[in-house]
Amino acid sequence: MTDFAAAAAAYTGQSIAALFFAQPPLVAFVQDAEGVVTISHWDASLGAQPTIAALEAALAAPPTKAALIAYAAAKRWEIETGGIVQAAARIDTSRESQSMIANAHAYVQASGAASVAYKAASGWVTLDAATITAVALAVGAHVQACFALENQIDTQIAAGTITTTAQIDDPTTVALAAWPPNS
Numbered sequence: 001m002t003d004f005a006a007a008a009a010a011y012t013g014q015s016i017a018a019l020f021f022a023q024p025p026l027v028a029f030v031q032d033a034e035g036v037v038t039i040s041h042w043d044a045s046l047g048a049q050p051t052i053a054a055l056e057a058a059l060a061a062p063p064t065k066a067a068l069i070a071y072a073a074a075k076r077w078e079i080e081t082g083g084i085v086q087a088a089a090r091i092d093t094s095r096e097s098q099s100m101i102a103n104a105h106a107y108v109q110a111s112g113a114a115s116v117a118y119k120a121a122s123g124w125v126t127l128d129a130a131t132i133t134a135v136a137l138a139v140g141a142h143v144q145a146c147f148a149l150e151n152q153i154d155t156q157i158a159a160g161t162i163t164t165t166a167q168i169d170d171p172t173t174v175a176l177a178a179w180p181p182n183s
Contacts, residue, residue, distance in 0.1 A: 004029050004037055004055065009165070011058035012046050013067030015074045019046075063165060068157045072168050075179070076150040082182035086138040087131075089120075090183040093139055105136035145180045152176050 008027045009016045019027045028041035042049035050058075063071070081094045091097075104116045108129040115128045127135070153171060156162040161174055172178050 003059070004052075007055035007059040009071070010061075010063060010067070011050055011055050013063065013070035013074075014046075015071060015078060017078055018074045062163060065157050068162060068165065068168065069154055071165050072150050072153045072157065075168055076146045079179045079182060080143055080146040084138060084142045084181070085183040086135055091135060091139060093142060098139055098143065101132070101136050101139050104132050108132055142180050145177075149177055149179060 005016045005020060008014075008019055012019065012027075014026075019025065025041065026043040026046060027039070029037050030040040031037045037052060039049060039052070083093050084091050091101075100118075104118060104127070107113060108116060113129065115126050116132055118125050118127050118132075149171060153162060153168055153176065156174060156176070162168060162171075167174050170178070
């Protein structure tokens with residue numbers, strides 16, 4: 001039986017999470033009583049809607065370098081924005097949160113403020129300058145590790161060393177570092 005989620009990912013070069021867990025999802029399938037699968041939603045940003053046969057063919061074909069590069073970018077974004085744990089606290093690493101953390105850090109550095117008020121997912125907290133600095137550095141290190149690994153993966157895709165999405169999902173199989181951990 002065809003894994004239609006994997007087929008859509010192979011066809012678009014996007015991760016399954018990027019396609020099906022976006023809000024709203026970029027792709028959706030339905031299966032009728034006879035077991036026939038059809039595409040019930042295909043976001044226009046993905047290009048022209050393929051046929052089921054084209055998705056199945058994409059799953060069987062090796063991915064192109066362009067599809068692998070797109071998949072690596074989607075994987076990096078997923079890990080980059082997936083959060084980290086710093087000092088036993090879950091830190092949001094969405095792009096918006098990255099900006100807020102960087103701004104709070106810049107503020108304490110420039111102003112000499114001893115602390116900043118911050119509204120965390122769990123409620124209001126006051127972070128001292130040392131804590132906001134540690135959080136900012138941890139987030140920055142996480143983001144940079146994600147981009148550095150994607151750069152290495154792209155280089156190996158161009159060289160023909162990485163030829164599958166599985167190698168991108170687990171870059172240790174081609175002697176690269178693992179993706180940074182998420183919370």
